[in-house]
Amino acid sequence: MVSIKLMGEDEKFIEVEVSGLPLAVMNAIRRFAINEVPTMAVEEILIIENSSSMPNDVLAHRISLIPFISDIDNYVAPEECTCGSKLGCEKCALRFILRAEAKDEPVIVYSGDMIPEDQNTKVRPVSPKIPIIKLARGQRIEMELYVRVGRGKKHAKWQAAIASLYEPKEGGGDKRILYVESIGSLPPRRILVEAAKILEKKAIKFEEKFREELDKTSKN
Numbered sequence: 729m730v731s732i733k734l735m736g737e738d739e740k741f742i743e744v745e746v747s748g749l750p751l752a753v754m755n756a757i758r759r760f761a762i763n764e765v766p767t768m769a770v771e772e773i774l775i776i777e778n779s780s781s782m783p784n785d786v787l788a789h790r791i792s793l794i795p796f797i798s799d800i801d802n803y804v805a806p807e808e809c810t811c812g813s814k815l816g817c818e819k820c821a822l823r824f825i826l827r828a829e830a831k832d833e834p835v836i837v838y839s840g841d842m843i844p845e846d847q848n849t850k851v852r853p854v855s856p857k858i859p860i861i862k863l864a865r866g867q868r869i870e871m872e873l874y875v876r877v878g879r880g881k882k883h884a885k886w887q888a889a890i891a892s893l894y895e896p897k898e899g900g901g902d903k904r905i906l907y908v909e910s911i912g913s914l915p916p917r918r919i920l921v922e923a924a925k926i927l928e929k930k931a932i933k934f935e936e937k938f939r940e941e942l943d944k945t946s947k948n
């Protein structure tokens with residue numbers, strides 16, 4: 729029988745002791761927490777103006793690595809959206825505007841300067857204090873940022889967590905401890921639940937495939 733004991737938790741991490749699950753399954757959940765639980769990040773950047781000394785691609789790369797507090801209940805990945813639009817719709821893309829100018833003195837532009845078009849969204853950078861660029865006098869940037877749902881296996885910027893699996897000091901039986909530390913996009917508890925859901929989805933898909941194959945052979 730599977731048993732799960734909560735060993736520790738705060739807003740950054742969760743640690744559970746699990747027994748009764750095969751190691752391979754535990755490992756799969758650990759990997760899903762890292763690579764497959766969806767989060768949100770800047771996927772596309774439209775630079776309207778950049779008179780800073782930072783090249784467009786370097787600036788875009790810096791912005792794309794900023795983790796976002798993610799709303800995976802209200803947004804879906806573009807490839808799972810029904811809109812079929814390249815630009816996306818309100819379910820699969822969230823637009824932010826980043827506009828800054830250094831007039832009389834140098835200005836540091838922070839993650840908190842990215843303003844969402846939808847004022848009611850929960851989605852925002854995990855911290856407003858992440859420095860993006862320093863503008864010298866007279867320099868100006870203006871861009872549109874498209875935040876979308878993605879997964880760590882597609883690009884590390886969507887990685888939900890770091891996670892590890894180890895045996896408790898006072899071992900015995902098949903007990904293992906799963907430690908999950910959130911990057912900040914989702915609460916640690918939610919990451920574990922999502923990882924378990926992904927396991928379930930994959931099991932269902934496997935069952936469907938398996939049945940399909942068996943059906944084929946029975947017809948021949």
Ligand SMILES: [Zn+2]
Pocket residue numbers: 806809810811812813816817818819820821
């Ligand atoms: Zn869409």
